[in-house]
Every structure is written in structure tokens, then in C-alpha cells.
Amino acid sequence: MTKRVLLLATKDTIAYSRRPGHEAIASGADLLKTIPADLLTADVTVEDVLAEPSWDMSPATMLTLARRARAAILDDSFDGVVIIHGTDTLEDTAFLIDLQAGPAALHGGIVLTGAMRHLDDLSTDGPRNLASAITAAADPALAGVGVVACLNDELHAARWVAKVDATSVTAFSSAPHPPVGRVIGTGVEMLAPPPPRPPEPRGEPESDVALIKTYPGIDPVLLTAVVDAGARGIVLEGTGMFNVPVSLLAAISDLTEWDVPVVIASRCRTRDIDLAELPLGSGLAAKVGAIGARSLAPGKARSALMVALGPNGGVKAARDWFQRL
Template sequence: MLLLATGDLIAYSYAPGRPGFSSGAELLRALPPGAIAADVVVEDVMAEPSWDMSTSTMLDLARRARSAVLERGFDGVVITHGTDTLEETAYLVDLLAGRAAERGTIALTGATRSLDELSPDGPRNLASSITAAADGALRGAGAVVCVNDEIHAARWVTKVDATSVAAFSSGTFPVLGRVVGGRVEPLSAPPPRPPAFVGDPASDVALIKTYPGIGPASLTAVVDAGAQGVVLEGTGLGNVPVELFTTIAELTEWGIPVVVASRCRTHATPLDELRLGAGLAARVGAIGARGLAPSKARYALMVALGTGGIDAVRDWFGRL
């Protein structure tokens, strides 16, 4: 088992006179005897705070995790991470896992409370994540998030509470399982695996939240600044203001994909298969996010752009 430790709150103590981060090895040593379900090799990874995590760091973690399973022979990987962008990193890791998802489990975890708070959640989350990554019951599930003894699919998980130890939820989707008594108790099937990735993900994809009265300049500005693709956060089933339709059509003609996601939980129905009204953006070239949250649709578009031009992106999302 490989532990990639990135610091953040799960490893931090505010104790007077000795504030600072614990290394991955120190986190393991602090666990009670018998709490670790596998032999663990630790690698500390220099990383920004989760709320300021760069895409390059996320990509590095994804590549390290995949390489650990495919090239270095580890049975599983645990990544400790801050909770602010945990779901984004988890999904990017999942998208880039490839064949590693068939050979091992990659579990990400974090903490809402620091090490020196009363009843810190980090130690238990770490122990449970090691159990989850070591248990063959999750083989094939890809990247998961393990917190509060619950195991969430990277595609579905969302942070819903900034202060509770029950900070994450899969919403209308079921949790994959729970860690009970030092083993994984499976509860539901994981989502379908994402399409294979080809090439390197695009480095610049913009995410724009739409609102009543938004103008086309919001889209053209990010493209003029170098964005290779745009994700729009719409409402309902994926509705965006009509004022954007002409610009969506123009960007599509220029080979710049525009993906429409929703701020709501939606199913993976293709945008062009929605009833008249909800699927209007598809008629001018927009691509549906297939139920992904807007932030995750951004990383999906980055990966899809590695497969080729706008037609390849459309096909990739069609198989998501």
C-alpha cells in the first residue's frame, strides 16, 4: 500500500508552541496498534492548501497513483488531501486511473478537524481509507473518497458541510460501502468507468456560472484569454440563458467545445435527448455534462480535449 500525504488539515496541529504539519509517517505512528490493515509505504508530496490546489498538483497526484499500481506493483493507494477540493482531485484521479482501476483501489481522504481538536476525525479517516484501499471488494471501482467510514464514488461525491465530520455526500446516489469492523461492507455498485483517456489533458478550461442577464462577453473573454474549452453551470436540467446561444454556436464553429452542466443533481441523460426547452443549448452545439457537477465537468472536459478536437470531445462525453 502506498500513502501519498499532502499535508493540509488532516495533518495539522494548532497546539501552542508546536503548531505545524505531521508527516505521513507520523500520522501512521499515531494510529493505535492494529488499526492499519496493510503494510504502508509513505511518500510526502509537496502541495498547496486544498483551497488553493493547482491543476498541475492534481495531475501529479493522479499520475503518481496510477503509476504506483501499474508500474510499481502496489495493491492500492491512499491520498490524504484537504477537503475543499477533495472531490475535484478524486474525480481527476478517477478519470486518469485507466487500467489501474482494475488492479487496485485508490482512496482519498481528509479531515474537518485538526489533529489537536477534541475527537479529530483525521486518524479514523486515514485508518478507514487504508482498509478500503486494501480490501478487494472495491477492485474496479476506481477512485473513491473515504470519510466518516463511508465510501463514496469519485463521480458522485460532493462536500456538503464545511464544519461537520459528515462533510461529504453522494446526494441522490448511494454510497458504495462502509468500513465496519476493519473491513469493507459493500452497499451498491460503482458508476460505469469513464472512457479511456488519450494524450495529455488540456491545461486551460474555464468554468462559468450562468445567471439571469449574463452576457456573451463572459464566454468570449475567457476564450480570448486562452481557454481551450468552456463549462457553463446552468440551472434545472442544464438550462442556460438564450442570450448565450449565438456565442455557443460561434465557439462550436471555432472548434472550442462548450459543455453545459447544472447546479442541480441531474441524471446522465444526453443534453440533446431532453425534452424541448431543457435541451435547447444542444441545438446550437453545446455538449451535455452527463450529470456531472460543474466543477467535475471541467476536469472531464480537460481530459476529453486530450483525445482530439470538438468531435472527439463530443464522442468522449457521449460515452461518459
């Protein structure tokens, strides 16, 4: 039986033609036509989604994609979903969708793809990436794996994937983890176990979460300022093993008492360890109430905190959520 795949097209680089006099933006149906019919491995239904450029993608649009992908599998009986997305924030959207997928991830593949080269560039990578993403979404091997990014025939788990090069078609990596799989011909070969599935989400995520990069001499007023502006949670991008300047500790303590969770991620790759388990020097922030992001990159820690806060969550809900991630 032919598999059914829903294609959600948000345009961006994969759809842009930029030659002078030939500027255009291809629809999802137009992009589908770039794939030879004999290379299509599924019956594809296309829905164009009005979206901002990837570098300016709003949480509202990300959540719209998450809801549609989940409903497509659970309510509309699609075997898989492919989302065309710009590459700048593809990893952020992929992880937020993964956190929201719930049981949909157990029943079908949800695959994000895009392109580093424009549609009319020499050796454009878009058509190949799209064909491979459709093949992956239709393959039963992805059921239970969770959301993946498919670029350059590699399948990267949403939790691990990162854009590491702004110019190359080999722009995405899961390092230090391997890709979970790859597309070969008309099927998927799994290469490594996927990360564990996240907890079931609790209602709609909270979109107003701030991400602040720390630096020597940072003024703690930055933390209270974003809360005064409406943020219900903060992720701090620290250094090393979740280190932040001592000058921020009093503000972290105050925010925790006000039931505003402060999560600390690192700009480095880290072990999957609880902040409270670190030695006193590195674990000072835990003593005043901070929550560790474990091995999540700062941007993904922000997505996780958005989901953890839900409709009415606070410090306790966020702490419990990150302990179960």
C-alpha cells in the same frame, strides 16, 4: 500475505496542529504514527507530496497525484493507494484521478481521505479516516470499483461524491446515490454497485478549461474573453435541466464553429440524459452546438472536459467523450 499500500500525503487540515505555541504540520509518517499498530491492515510506504492547500489545488498537482497513483499499482505492484487531501477540492481531485486511472482501477483500490478537524482538535477525525482509508485501499473488494473518497467510514464513488457541509465530520455525500461501501473493522462491506468505468484517457489532459456560472443578464463577452485568454474549452453551470440564458446562444454557436467545446452542466441534480434529448425549450443550447454534462456536477464536468480535450481534442472529441461517460 500482507498487502502493500502507498500513502501520498499532501498535508492540509488533517495534518495541522494550531494550538498557540504548538503550531505544526505533520508529515505523512507522523500521521501514520497516530494509528495504533494493531489497527494497521497493510504495510504502508509513505511519500510526502508538495502541494498547495486544497482550496487552491492546481491541475498540475492533481495530475501529479493521478500519475503517481496509477504507476504505483501498475508499475510498482502496490495493492492500493491512499491519498491524504484537503476536503475543499477532494471531490475534484478524486474524479480527475478516476478519469486517469485506467487499468489501475481494476487492480487495486485508490482512496482519498482527509479530515474536517485539525490534528490537535478535540475528537479529531483524521486518524480514524486515515486508518479506514488504508483498510479500504488494501481490501480486494475495491478492485474495479474506481477511485473512492473515504470519510467517516463511508466509501463514496468519485463520480458521485460531494462536500455538502463545511463544518461537520459528516461533510460528504453521494446523494441521490448511496455510498458504494463502508469500512467495518478490518474490512470493507460493499453496499451498492459503483458507477460505470469511464473511457480510457487519451494522453495528457488539457488543464486550461474555464468554468463559468451563468446568471440572468450574463454578458456573453465572458465566454469569448476566457477563450481569448487561452481557454480551450468552457463548462457553463446552468440551472434546472441544463438551462442557460438565451443571450449566450450566439456565443456558444460561434465557439463551437471555432472548435472550442462548450459543455453545459447544472447546479441542480439531474438525470443522466443527453442534452439533445431534451424538449426544445431546454434543449436550445444543443441546437447551437453545446454538449451536455449528463449528470455530472459542474466541477466534475470541468475535469471530464480536461480529459476529453487531451493533447489535440476539440468539439468532436469532447462530444464523443461525454456520450461515453
